[in-house]
Amino acid sequence: MRRAAPAKFPPGPPARLRHWSAGPLGNDPLGFFTALTRKYGDVAGLRLLNFRTIYINHPDMIEDVLVTHARRYTKGRVLRANRRVFGEGLLTSEGDFWLRQRRLAQPAFHRARIAAYAATMVEYTERLLHDWRDGDERDAHQEMMRLTLQIVGKTLFDADVERDAQDVGKSLELLLEVGADFRRAIFIPEWLPTPTNLRVRRAVRQIENILYRIIAERRASGHDSGDLLSMLLAAQDDDGSRMSDKQLRDETITLFLAGHETTANTMAWTWWLLAQNPAVEARLHAELDAVLAGRSPALEDLPKLAYAGHVITESMRLYPPAWGMARLAIEEHELAGYPVSKGMGVAFSQWVVQRDPRWYDDPQKFLPERWEGDLLKRIPRFAYFPFGGGPRQCIGNSFALMEATLILATVAQKFRLKLVPGHPVVPFPSITLRPRHGVRVTLESRQPAKAGNLRLRTEPAVAD
Ligand code: HEM
Numbered sequence: 001m002r003r004a005a006p007a008k009f010p011p012g013p014p015a016r017l018r019h020w021s022a023g024p025l026g027n028d029p030l031g032f033f034t035a036l037t038r039k040y041g042d043v044a045g046l047r048l049l050n051f052r053t054i055y056i057n058h059p060d061m062i063e064d065v066l067v068t069h070a071r072r073y074t075k076g077r078v079l080r081a082n083r084r085v086f087g088e089g090l091l092t093s094e095g096d097f098w099l100r101q102r103r104l105a106q107p108a109f110h111r112a113r114i115a116a117y118a119a120t121m122v123e124y125t126e127r128l129l130h131d132w133r134d135g136d137e138r139d140a141h142q143e144m145m146r147l148t149l150q151i152v153g154k155t156l157f158d159a160d161v162e163r164d165a166q167d168v169g170k171s172l173e174l175l176l177e178v179g180a181d182f183r184r185a186i187f188i189p190e191w192l193p194t195p196t197n198l199r200v201r202r203a204v205r206q207i208e209n210i211l212y213r214i215i216a217e218r219r220a221s222g223h224d225s226g227d228l229l230s231m232l233l234a235a236q237d238d239d240g241s242r243m244s245d246k247q248l249r250d251e252t253i254t255l256f257l258a259g260h261e262t263t264a265n266t267m268a269w270t271w272w273l274l275a276q277n278p279a280v281e282a283r284l285h286a287e288l289d290a291v292l293a294g295r296s297p298a299l300e301d302l303p304k305l306a307y308a309g310h311v312i313t314e315s316m317r318l319y320p321p322a323w324g325m326a327r328l329a330i331e332e333h334e335l336a337g338y339p340v341s342k343g344m345g346v347a348f349s350q351w352v353v354q355r356d357p358r359w360y361d362d363p364q365k366f367l368p369e370r371w372e373g374d375l376l377k378r379i380p381r382f383a384y385f386p387f388g389g390g391p392r393q394c395i396g397n398s399f400a401l402m403e404a405t406l407i408l409a410t411v412a413q414k415f416r417l418k419l420v421p422g423h424p425v426v427p428f429p430s431i432t433l434r435p436r437h438g439v440r441v442t443l444e445s446r447q448p449a450k451a452g453n454l455r456l457r458t459e460p461a462v463a464d
Helices: 029-040 059-068 077-081 095-109 111-115 118-130 140-157 162-179 182-187 195-221 228-234 245-258 261-276 278-292 299-304 306-318 397-414
Strands: 019-021 043-048 051-056 073-075 137-139 325-329 333-335 338-340 345-348 415-419 427-429 433-435 440-445
Touching: 029 043, 029 427, 051 059, 059 333, 059 345, 073 077, 077 325, 095 111, 095 228, 095 245, 111 397, 118 140, 118 397, 137 140, 140 162, 140 195, 140 228, 140 245, 140 261, 140 397, 162 195, 162 245, 195 228, 195 245, 228 245, 245 261, 261 278, 261 306, 261 397, 261 415, 261 433, 278 299, 278 306, 278 397, 299 306, 299 397, 306 397, 397 415
Parallel strands: 019 043, 051 345
Antiparallel strands: 043 051, 073 325, 137 440, 325 345, 333 338, 415 440, 427 433
16 A cells, blocks of 8 residues: 655755675575665665666656656666667667657557457467367466467567477577676677677577568568558658668567567466466456356457456566666766766666555555555556656557456466466566466366356455
8 A cells, every 4th residue: 555655855965875786686686676675775776896776666766767867868788788689679779769760660559550459369369279178287488478479470570470489489588598697788798709699699590580581571572461560661761761671670579579578477477376366366267257258358348357457467566577677877867866977877676666565555465456446546656667667668568468468368268277286486587577497387178157157256356
């Protein structure tokens, strides 16, 4: 529950910030930032050799960096170091160039356009379920990765990438493992031919090859299917010039990767949370059976699938796929009374903020019903920010929410996913937050309750 926020920022002259070593961060970043906040409150200084970062934990301070003073910052060093993967794509480019590309891509994410993707999302999920049998054992994370890759391939590039899923999965795993290592990001230049850098180059090339194939096929067919790829291919500068192949590659690889792994993680964590919270699961099933009565979900059902939406919201609160973010100051800034000098980093974590008891009762509990009232209005804007915020807010926000809710409804209507006993499910905070060894589940097919026997529970489900 929201307690009174502290007076916005301490008045008076800039406070002095002591910097502590960021050395132990590498082993357990989630535990490190949680402990840091417990010990030092909303502001702490971190140092890694001569690189200084101010770690902030109050939503108002985060808003100050992401929204109010966004122009004083660029993306942080970890994302910038991953330019070998994303190039000058939307996630990593800056300034006027970024703005132009963002405007270009935006129409593919407009409400009406996204609405047209709903049927594809359900259709591909149902295709996945055709292979599922009662009693099968699966890795829910891998299944979701395969599914979301196919959805992004079809909706944004009108391409069938089923046969590529395994290659992309393996390459991506390596890129995430290496890309999140902030010591490497800061100290090892990407042009150095170290064994790891060479492996990374190979992984990038593998994904690039798939994208170049899709681009070549589209160019050859000359067909304009009105999807994002068509828009990018048709886009022209004021002088009439078109996007170079390199630029196209950067934009498509960004959307291809940013557009599926995050949603797959959300789904994997959601199945894991549901399996441990039978009361929540039962309430979800009741809603699905009452609203859908056995038929496939569609766009129009979403307003009626409110509880399913809350399940996704709550899952992303506890297991935010983007678990932490950073910025690099390009101008001086006095942040919460502390001086941020040019070249200094600012970092903050969704994992920590979204589990803060100042904003959430029982913050460690999975309680989708907490979102039924006006909680979002009562907490500060940046007490819940799985999609970031300000001008660099996730472009795929609505796409992802719709996709996650439709996948949840389509699957949960037909199957329960029960955890395989003894399989460790461990959060792995790479650039995104994924389950390190996957989420192994046994499938149990379920029949929607018969119409007439349906009753939506109204009392809150209690999560353990
Ligand atoms: C649950 C799913 C998702 C989560 C949690 C998520 C999270 C985020 C976050 C936190 C950012 C901001 C990064 C920053 O400011 O440093 C971001 C940016 C971005 N996301 Fe997502 N995302 C998701 C799904 C998607 C999807 C489905 C797409 C595309 C289809 C997408 C494409 C992008 C792009 C292109 C950016 C860069 C936007 C810009 O800077 O203009 N994301 N995402």
